[in-house]
Amino acid sequence: MPMKFFNFPHLVQENILNNMDFSDVFAMSLCSKRSKSCVILSTIKVPKLWHIVKENKQSVKIEDDAGILKTVFKLKEFSEVEKAIKLKFGEYFLREIFNFCTYPIYFHGDNCYDVIRESDGKRASILSRSAFFRMVTEPTDPSLSPVCTNCLDGVIAIKNTIAKIANFARITIGTTVDKVCNHLVPEFDFLEAICHIIDQNVEDKVYRFLMAIHDKINENVICHMLSFCPK
């Protein structure tokens, strides 16, 4: 008789998960959507969660009732030249080395986790898959900032939006600017590309900006709408 984890009754699955270490439960949740929902349903209690950021390493740990910290995973940058990092899973499991990309990566999916720092609203995205693990922070991207009220921020926001469209449509930034400025709808579905980006990454103001471009509203209206200018 074959043995499969999901053939067990839920009570049995829950008991097995409760016997596992936190890092293993976390790894288990990455196996599939079904395993993730199983982990969620098992309602494993997490007493206290720590996200520790140091100069060249970040870690997520869980503190138990006795005050002992258990590492769920740890990222350590060990080569500034190659931008390579190590991933430590749990207390004794070290993943392979891989290149750490410093350029923005916009990703989505069930294994993507968006986090927001409460103190200043800065955001980061964490993507974990079986073969790799990536964390993308966007500390200098005003388009993702909750507040964007001056002209400089507005310019940067527009620039970033153009870059995102260019990246998505796989065309150059210059071409993208031309297409946006001329309100052209070229051979690819430009509006679909815009909507895709809006859904994923663009804040409300940039969304309105793009809609304004689509509706061919002039730049004064855009500036007023986005509050780029003080007046």
Added chain:
Amino acid sequence: MSCEEPTTSPTPENNITVVSSDGKEFLLDLKLTEQSETLARLISNFEYDRTDVKKDPVPLGNITSAQMQKIIEWLQHHRYYPKWEQNDIHYSTSFTFETWVEEYLNIPNNEMFELLNAANYLNIPRLFSTICRIMASRITGKSAEQIRTVLNIKTDVKNDVYTGIPIQEDSSSSEDGMSEISLSPSPPPI
């Protein structure tokens, strides 16, 4: 913790008969049934612990004779153990078991599956918890990819995030059996 006890042959007064799904009868000492909450509650409800009550055989339709023999072996070994208490095991990273338990549970995965279901059905918490810990120890320190291999989980993510290449869907309803890959309970070296 281990207690070696003198073996006592059950007498009609202090035992009940259970019948496995394949019709085989087993004589169970009432002392042994205390470890099974299901049987203990049944005995209490039917007052089988009284000598003047006629004891009908108890059918266990979910348990085969092979599983029943295995369970009786467990019950006999833990006959004089103290009552099981669930400890807080969330933060234990070491999975250490008695030698007898390791030998007892050194069985193929399919037998382990049946034994775990039987322990769940009969509600034998010590056996149930031990098997769960054994299973948890088998996937300790493994990556998600390795856990998929051990527990035969296939990813159900539609497409790869970067490449867009479709990933094989979860075939939980397929007939594929669990991999018999024997992964060591001990974690891999750093």
